Amino acid sequence: MLLERVDNPGKLRFDVPYQMAMILTKINRFVKEGKIAIVARRCDEKAIAELVKRDLLDGSRLELIGLACSAEQVEACRCTDPCPSRVDIGQPSEPVKDDQNFAGMLDMSLEDRLDFWINQFRKCNKCFGCTLNCPVCFCDECLLEEKTFAPDKGIPPGLTFHLIRTVHLADKCVECGECERSCPVDIPLLSLRKMVNRDMKKMFNYVSGDPERMSPLLTTLEGDPMEDDPNVC
Amino acid sequence: MSVKHTLTTCPYCGTGCNFFLQVVDGRVVDVVPCKTDETSRGGLCIKGYNAHAFVNHPDRLLHPMVREANQLTKATWDDALRRISSELNRIASEHGKDSIMILASAKCTNEENYLFQKLARAAIGTNNVDHCARLCHASTVAGLLQSFGSGAMTNTIPEFEDADCVLVTGSNTLEAHPLIGARILQAGDKGAKILVVDPRDTPLSRVATLTLRQESGTDVAWINGMINVIISEGMLDKEFIDTRTTGFEELKEIVKKYTPEKVEEITGIPKEDLVAAAKIYASGERAMIAYAMGITQHSNGTDLVRTLANLAMVTGNVGKESTGVNPLRGQCNVQGACDAGALPNLYPGYQSVEDAETKTMFEKAWGTKLSDKKGMTLTAAFNKALTGDVKAMLIFGENPMMSDPDIGHVEEAISKLEFMAVVDIFPTETAKLADVVLPAACYAEKDGTFTATDRAIRAVRKAVDPPGDARADWKIACDLGKMLGGAGFEFDTPGQVMAEMSAVAPIYGGIDYERIEKEMVRWPCPSKDHPGTKVLHADSFKIGRGVFAPIRHTPPAEETSEEFPFILTTGRNLFHFHTGTMTRRSAKLQREAAGPYVEINEKDARDLGIADDSSVKVSSRRGSITLSARVTPWIRPGTIFIPFHYAEAAANRLTNNALDPVAQIPEFKVCAANVQKG
Numbered sequence: 001m002l003l004e005r006v007d008n009p010g011k012l013r014f015d016v017p018y019q020m021a022m023i024l025t026k027i028n029r030f031v032k033e034g035k036i037a038i039v040a041r042r043c044d045e046k047a048i049a050e051l052v053k054r055d056l057l058d059g060s061r062l063e064l065i066g067l068a069c070s071a072e073q074v075e076a077c078r079c080t081d082p083c084p085s086r087v088d089i090g091q092p093s094e095p096v097k098d099d100q101n102f103a104g105m106l107d108m109s110l111e112d113r114l115d116f117w118i119n120q121f122r123k124c125n126k127c128f129g130c131t132l133n134c135p136v137c138f139c140d141e142c143l144l145e146e147k148t149f150a151p152d153k154g155i156p157p158g159l160t161f162h163l164i165r166t167v168h169l170a171d172k173c174v175e176c177g178e179c180e181r182s183c184p185v186d187i188p189l190l191s192l193r194k195m196v197n198r199d200m201k202k203m204f205n206y207v208s209g210d211p212e213r214m215s216p217l218l219t220t221l222e223g224d225p226m227e228d229d230p231n232v233c
Numbered sequence: 234m235s236v237k238h239t240l241t242t243c244p245y246c247g248t249g250c251n252f253f254l255q256v257v258d259g260r261v262v263d264v265v266p267c268k269t270d271e272t273s274r275g276g277l278c279i280k281g282y283n284a285h286a287f288v289n290h291p292d293r294l295l296h297p298m299v300r301e302a303n304q305l306t307k308a309t310w311d312d313a314l315r316r317i318s319s320e321l322n323r324i325a326s327e328h329g330k331d332s333i334m335i336l337a338s339a340k341c342t343n344e345e346n347y348l349f350q351k352l353a354r355a356a357i358g359t360n361n362v363d364h365c366a367r368l369c370h371a372s373t374v375a376g377l378l379q380s381f382g383s384g385a386m387t388n389t390i391p392e393f394e395d396a397d398c399v400l401v402t403g404s405n406t407l408e409a410h411p412l413i414g415a416r417i418l419q420a421g422d423k424g425a426k427i428l429v430v431d432p433r434d435t436p437l438s439r440v441a442t443l444t445l446r447q448e449s450g451t452d453v454a455w456i457n458g459m460i461n462v463i464i465s466e467g468m469l470d471k472e473f474i475d476t477r478t479t480g481f482e483e484l485k486e487i488v489k490k491y492t493p494e495k496v497e498e499i500t501g502i503p504k505e506d507l508v509a510a511a512k513i514y515a516s517g518e519r520a521m522i523a524y525a526m527g528i529t530q531h532s533n534g535t536d537l538v539r540t541l542a543n544l545a546m547v548t549g550n551v552g553k554e555s556t557g558v559n560p561l562r563g564q565c566n567v568q569g570a571c572d573a574g575a576l577p578n579l580y581p582g583y584q585s586v587e588d589a590e591t592k593t594m595f596e597k598a599w600g601t602k603l604s605d606k607k608g609m610t611l612t613a614a615f616n617k618a619l620t621g622d623v624k625a626m627l628i629f630g631e632n633p634m635m636s637d638p639d640i641g642h643v644e645e646a647i648s649k650l651e652f653m654a655v656v657d658i659f660p661t662e663t664a665k666l667a668d669v670v671l672p673a674a675c676y677a678e679k680d681g682t683f684t685a686t687d688r689a690i691r692a693v694r695k696a697v698d699p700p701g702d703a704r705a706d707w708k709i710a711c712d713l714g715k716m717l718g719g720a721g722f723e724f725d726t727p728g729q730v731m732a733e734m735s736a737v738a739p740i741y742g743g744i745d746y747e748r749i750e751k752e753m754v755r756w757p758c759p760s761k762d763h764p765g766t767k768v769l770h771a772d773s774f775k776i777g778r779g780v781f782a783p784i785r786h787t788p789p790a791e792e793t794s795e796e797f798p799f800i801l802t803t804g805r806n807l808f809h810f811h812t813g814t815m816t817r818r819s820a821k822l823q824r825e826a827a828g829p830y831v832e833i834n835e836k837d838a839r840d841l842g843i844a845d846d847s848s849v850k851v852s853s854r855r856g857s858i859t860l861s862a863r864v865t866p867w868i869r870p871g872t873i874f875i876p877f878h879y880a881e882a883a884a885n886r887l888t889n890n891a892l893d894p895v896a897q898i899p900e901f902k903v904c905a906a907n908v909q910k911g
Binding site: 018023026027029030031034111122123125126127128129132133145152153154157180182183184185186 | 236260263279
C-alpha cells in the first residue's frame with residue numbers, strides 16, 4: 001500500500017511490482033491493531049501465507065484484494081504461478097512454460113556453474129537489497145550481519161554470504177524474484193532460488209507458499225515433522 | 234494510525250537516487266526503493282537503505298544553544314539569532330565586511346544554498362561564501378571550465394551502461410557511488426572494456442578488464458603517456474581535433490616526452506599495460522571517463538582534470554552519448570551548491586562576480602549594492618583566520634574540524650576567530666567549538682531540490698516535521714537575512730526561492746517545481762519549453778572550441794623521506810559517508826565498518842612486523858593517530874590508505890594543506906607518512 005488515502009483513484013497504478021508483503025511486514029512492526037487491506041498478486045499471497053504460518057502476521061487482520069498480473073508482467077517475471085486464489089482486479093494470464101534463464105543454468109556443467117556464480121558474486125556490493133526486499137526474510141537477528149559468517153571487511157562479501165541466504169530460504173522462497181529485481185548489479189538470484197526450490201520439490205514434494213502445509217525442514221528432536229503445531233518455527 | 238510513503242532524494246552521494254521514506258504515525262521508520270526512478274531503478278546501496286536511521290537519533294540537536302561562561306547553554310531562537318546578527322554587525326563595522334566568512338553546505342538544498350550566498354552577498358555585503366566543493370571538485374569546476382567552458386559532468390548516469398569502454402581513475406566507484414558503479418558493471422556484462430587506474434585495488438578494479446596501479450601523485454605522466462601512445466599509433470580522431478579544438482600542436486610536443494618507458498619510470502605502471510590501456514580506450518566507439526577525488530585532490534588537481542579532458546578530446550570522445558569526461562560528485566547536492574552560487578567568485582549559474590554587467594544585473598535583482606571583489610575560498614579562510622583577517626564564520630552544515638586537511642591547523646584557526654556560529658543537525662566536532670549552535674532540519678524534514686552529479690534536478694520532499702525546535706536551513710537563512718537588514722528574504726516556501734533562482738541563473742531558467750514533479754530535467758535548461766540537456770558540448774563547446782592544455786608532470790607537494798617513507802592517501806569506504814556525522818549514527822552501517830583502520834600492503838606489514846587487526850601509529854609531519862591495521866594485497870607497497878570518517882583517529886590530522894594554485898583544493902591524496910607498531 002503505497003497510498004495512505006486515495007484522493008484521486010486515477011493515480012492508482014497496478015503495474016509497479018513492489019513486494020506488498022515486504023511493505024506490509026515493515027508496517028506491521030509498528031501497527032499493532034486494526035484491519036489492513038492489501039492488494040496481493042499470487043506471489044504476495046504466497047509470501048503472506050508463509051508469514052502467517054510462522055505467526056509473523058495475524059491472518060485474521062488481513063483482507064486480501066487479489067490482483068492478476070498482466071501477460072507482460074508474467075513474462076517479465078518469468079512467472080510460473082501467476083494467478084491469485086481470488087481475482088478482484090485484472091484478468092488471469094497463462095504462466096510461462098519455460099524459464100529460459102533457469103534452463104540455461106541447468107545446462108551448465110557443475111564446474112561452469114561454480115565459475116559462473118563466483119563471477120556473479122564478485123559484483124556484489126553488499127547493499128542487502130536481496131534481503132531487505134525479500135518478503136520472507138524476517139529474522140530479527142540476521143546471520144548475514146554476523147562477523148563469523150559474513151566478514152565485515154568491505155566488499156564483495158564472499159560466497160558464504162550468498163550461500164547462507166540460499167539455504168536459509170529453502171523452505172520459504174515463493175519465487176517472486178524481488179531479490180533479482182532489486183539487485184543493482186544484476187546477479188541472477190531468482191535462478192539460484194529456483195535451483196533450491198527444485199530440490200525441495202524433488203526431495204520433499206514441498207512447494208513454498210502453501211497456506212496449509214508446514215515446512216518439512218521443521219522437525220521435532222525425534223525427527224518427526226512438526227505438522228501439529230504450525231505456529232512454531 | 235497513519236502510514237505514508239514520501240518519495241525523496243537520497244542524502245548521501247551525488248548519484249541522486251530516489252526512494253520512499255516510510256512514515257508511520259509521523260515517524261520515519263524505513264526506506265523503500267523506487268522502481269520507477271530512472272537513476273536507481275529500484276536499487277539502492279547500503280547507505281541508501283539506511284538513510285532513515287539517523288533521522289530519529291537521540292543526538293539530534295533540538296534547541297538553539299548560545300555560549301555563556303564558556304558553556305553552550307539552551308537559548309530561544311530569538312536570542313540565538315539576535316546574538317548572531319549583533320556579532321556579525323559588530324565585526325563588520327570593526328573589521329570590515331570581508332572579515333566575515335560564510336560556509337554553505339553541499340548537504341543542503343539548492344534553494345538553501347541560493348539563500349546562503351545571497352545572505353553573504355546581499356545582506357552582509359561580501360563575496361566570502363564557499364563550501365566543501367573546495368575540498369572535492371573545485372579543480373574540476375576550474376579545469377573543465379577552461380577546457381570545455383562548463384565545469385560539470387558532460388554526460389549522464391544512464392549512459393554508462395551503453396559505453397564500449399569506461400576508464401575509471403581516482404574513483405572507488407562501487408563504494409563511493411555504488412549505483413553508478415553498478416551501471417559500469419552492467420556495461421561490462423554487455424561487453425564493454427573497463428579500465429581502472431588507481432593506486433589501490435578497488436571492488437571495481439577486481440572485475441575490470443585491465444587495472445593499472447600508479448604511484449599516487451604521478452597521474453599527469455600516465456595520462457600524457459596514453460595520449461602519446463594514441464598519437465603514435467595513429468588512433469586519434471583527426472577530424473574532431475581539427476574542427477572542434479585548439480592547441481593540439483603544443484600538446485603533441487609535450488606528450489612526446491612521455492614514452493611508455495619514461496612513464497613506467499615515473500608511475501610504476503608497466504609499459505605494456507600502458508600501451509594496452511591506451512589502445513583499449515582509443516579503439517572504443519563510445520568511451521567514457523569517470524573520475525573523482527583521486528584526480529582532483531592534488532596540488533596540481535586543475536592540471537590533472539585538464540589532462541583528462543585532453544585525453545577525451547584527442548579521441549573525439551566528447552559531445553556524444555556514452556562518452557565524455559565525467560566527474561562523479563560526492564555529495565547529494567555538491568553540484569547544486571556550486572550551481573546556486575555558493576562559490577566566492579561566481580554568482581548563481583556560474584556568472585563571474587568580477588564581471589560588471591553581471592554584477593549590475595544581480596544588484597537590480599536583489600535591490601542592493603554588491604561587492605565586486607572576489608571572495609575568499611574555504612581553504613584560504615582558515616589560513617586568513619590564523620593571520621587575523623577573518624574574524625567571524627557562519628557555518629551551515631559543514632564539519633571542517635573533520636573534513637579539512639591538517640585539523641590541528643583548522644583548530645588553531647577557529648580558536649583565533651572572534652565569533653563562530655554553526656547550523657547543523659548533530660553536535661559535530663565543529664559545533665562543539667561554536668559560540669552559537671542552531672538546530673537544523675535534515676533532508677527528511679524539508680522541501681527543496683538537490684542537483685545530482687549528472688545535472689539532474691531532483692525533488693527533496695518533506696516526510697516528517699523537524700524534531701524539537703529544529704528549523705529548516707532556508708528558514709534560518711531568511712530570518713538572518715531579515716535581521717541583518719537585507720532586502721528580499723521574505724520567502725514562504727522553497728518553491729518561491731527556486732523561482733527567484735531560475736530568474737537569475739539562466740542554466741536553471743526553465744526549472745520550476747511543477748516540472749520537477751513530472752520529469753527529470755538536467756541543466757542547462759534555459760526556458761520552460763526547453764527539454765534540458767543530457768549531453769553537453771554536442772555541436773560546439775560552450776567556449777567555441779575545446780582547449781588542449783599542454784601539461785608537464787610535477788612531483789606532489791610532499792615527498793617521502795627516510796623519516797616518512799610511506800605515501801598516505803585518504804578516501805571513503807562503502808559504509809560511511811564523509812565525517813561520519815550521519816552514517817556513524819546508523820547502526821547497520823556502523824556494524825559494517827565500526828572503527829578506524831589503515832590499509833597497508835602485506836609486504837610492508839611483514840617488514841614492519843605488523844599483524845592484521847593490530848594497533849599501529851601513523852604519523853606525518855603534522856600529527857599522528859593510532860588505529861588498527863588492515864593488512865591487504867589490495868594496495869601498492871609503499872602506499873597506505875586511511876578512510877577519513879573516524880573522529881577518534883581522524884585522517885585529516887595527518888594530511889597536507891598544500892593547495893592547488895588555481896582551485897585552492899588541498900592535496901588530500903598524497904602526504905608522506907610513517908607507520909609504527911602502536
